[in-house]
Amino acid sequence: MHKKFMLACMAVAAFAAIVVAPAASASPVLTSGTGGPVVPIGTSIVWLHTGNIEFTGSVTIDCSNARLTGTVTKNSGSQIKAEIPKGSASITGTGTGGDCTSTLFGSPAKVTVNSKLCFETVEGTDNAKFSGCGANISYTIELTGNGPCKYESASSTGTFKTSEHATFTVLDQVDTLVEGGFFCPSSLKTDYDLDAVTTDLTPLVVS
Numbered sequence: 284m285h286k287k288f289m290l291a292c293m294a295v296a297a298f299a300a301i302v303v304a305p306a307a308s309a310s311p312v313l314t315s316g317t318g319g320p321v322v323p324i325g326t327s328i329v330w331l332h333t334g335n336i337e338f339t340g341s342v343t344i345d346c347s348n349a350r351l352t353g354t355v356t357k358n359s360g361s362q363i364k365a366e367i368p369k370g371s372a373s374i375t376g377t378g379t380g381g382d383c384t385s386t387l388f389g390s391p392a393k394v395t396v397n398s399k400l401c402f403e404t405v406e407g408t409d410n411a412k413f414s415g416c417g418a419n420i421s422y423t424i425e426l427t428g429n430g431p432c433k434y435e436s437a438s439s440t441g442t443f444k445t446s447e448h449a450t451f452t453v454l455d456q457v458d459t460l461v462e463g464g465f466f467c468p469s470s471l472k473t474d475y476d477l478d479a480v481t482t483d484l485t486p487l488v489v490s
Contacts, residue, residue, distance in 0.1 A: 311404055311489045313358050313449060315481060319488070326355045328365060328487060330402075330451070330477040336374060336383075337475075338458075340468030344392045344424055346376040346383035349477065351400065363489070365402045366416065372396040374422075382427070387466060390427045397421040397433070402451070404443055411443035411451055422458075424471075432467030434458040439473070449479035449487045 313322045332349035353367035376383030378391035385392040401416040419435040441453035479487040
């Protein structure tokens with residue numbers, strides 16, 4: 284009897300895991316603050332970086348700030364999308380003139396995002412991604428005195444927290460060198476966290 288009871292409990296637990304696990308991500312809605320109003324399509328939002336953005340390869344580039352300004356294009360309860368126009372993404376650091384820093388003889392490194400960016404959650408999961416809106420994501424790192432290095436990737440995929448502050452986390456994203464000289468790493472791994480806020484810095488929440 285005890286064995287049958289334990290098996291029944293295990294079956295119920297397994298069923299609950301199947302039903303409950305995807306619920307947090309099956310209907311993501313972006314709201315302004317916890318319990319606040321749903322963010323309308325067309326709303327301007329900002330992605331702000333927390334901590335450092337790191338590009339790691341044969342040379343390491345550290346940046347301390349990122350600001351991506353865009354617009355919500357979908358907030359349907361099944362998917363969240365936003366677009367960041369070309370020129371609306373800024374990545375800076377503590378180097379000369381706001382450049383990032385590098386391990387290449389201590390050279391400052393200027394990071395420029397060359398492409399438009401599209402953000403979207405992946406339906407039914409806690410995953411999300413940035414893409415180049417039908418093209419590759421493209422950025423250039425110019426190492427002072429050593430010329431520019433241009434990198435591309437099809438997308439930048441990570442996890443998107445639900446039921447709390449809208450945070451997008453990417454770990455070990457591989458970007459490939461498409462243009463550049465001898466000192467350019469052949470590829471870079473990127474790591475970063477971005478928090479979504481309104482233009483007046485009110486935290487955005489996925490509920």
